[in-house]
Amino acid sequence: MKLYTFFRSSASFRLRIALNLKGLDHESVFVSLPKMENFDSEFTNLNPQQLLPTLVDGDDVLIQSMAIIEYLDETYPEIPLMPDTPSKRAYVRAVSHGIACDISPLNNVGPLRYLENEMGIDADKRQAWYEHWVKKGFIALEALLVQRGLSGKYCFGDQVTLADICLVPQVFNAQRFNCPLEDYPTLMGIFSNLMELKPFIDAQPDNQPDKV
Numbered sequence: 001m002k003l004y005t006f007f008r009s010s011a012s013f014r015l016r017i018a019l020n021l022k023g024l025d026h027e028s029v030f031v032s033l034p035k036m037e038n039f040d041s042e043f044t045n046l047n048p049q050q051l052l053p054t055l056v057d058g059d060d061v062l063i064q065s066m067a068i069i070e071y072l073d074e075t076y077p078e079i080p081l082m083p084d085t086p087s088k089r090a091y092v093r094a095v096s097h098g099i100a101c102d103i104s105p106l107n108n109v110g111p112l113r114y115l116e117n118e119m120g121i122d123a124d125k126r127q128a129w130y131e132h133w134v135k136k137g138f139i140a141l142e143a144l145l146v147q148r149g150l151s152g153k154y155c156f157g158d159q160v161t162l163a164d165i166c167l168v169p170q171v172f173n174a175q176r177f178n179c180p181l182e183d184y185p186t187l188m189g190i191f192s193n194l195m196e197l198k199p200f201i202d203a204q205p206d207n208q209p210d211k212v
């Protein structure tokens with residue numbers, strides 16, 4: 001397997017965690033986002049969306065972190081990343097999408113670059129934008145976890161799932177952008193528990209060989 005990744009990419013971070021949790025060996029190909037290597041023709045031929053991550057597994061070229069993780073879970077089911085009933089899976093997907101669909105796309109490098117370069121947003125407004133979407137998303141997720149009562153050590157009881165894989169990179173990003181996080185004790189408690197696990201520790205940006 002070949003993983004196209006960048007140390008600071010949160011969507012790549014999700015996939016690194018999933019690969020580690022499943023113990024799947026892979027070779028990493030480093031694509032620098034600041035150097036805009038994702039727009040090179042070689043990478044574009046692989047992934048027309050020009051986004052990280054991308055995974056090559058045999059003849060399959062897989063794009064979109066959430067789709068790739070579900071592919072891995074179906075193809076290598078030994079250590080499942082989803083619960084065993086449709087309603088529990090719907091809950092885990094709801095938490096996951098609350099991050100991957102409702103926070104992350106608004107605060108990703110592409111949209112932030114567009115806000116700054118094309119819309120003329122200054123650094124303070126960019127920061128306010130970033131914090132706003134983290135706050136709105138995290139308030140809702142904290143409430144969801146408390147209200148549903150399905151969380152435990154992790155987002156879903158004591159099973160590490162896709163929801164946890166989404167949560168950790170999002171918290172890392174929020175910390176990098178100095179977002180206040182004290183109002184989310186459940187989320188942050190789960191984050192601390194997850195960061196005791198080797199697959200999460202090994203996947204974090206600081207532990208990647210391409211870190212600059």
Ligand SMILES: N[C@@H](CCC(=O)N[C@@H](CS)C(=O)NCC(=O)O)C(=O)O
Binds near residue numbers: 008011052063066109
């Ligand atoms: N929905 C996509 C998001 C991928 C994404 O936005 N990746 C970012 C890095 S985290 C990227 O490659 N951005 C490059 C750019 O916008 O130029 C996924 O989950 O894979």
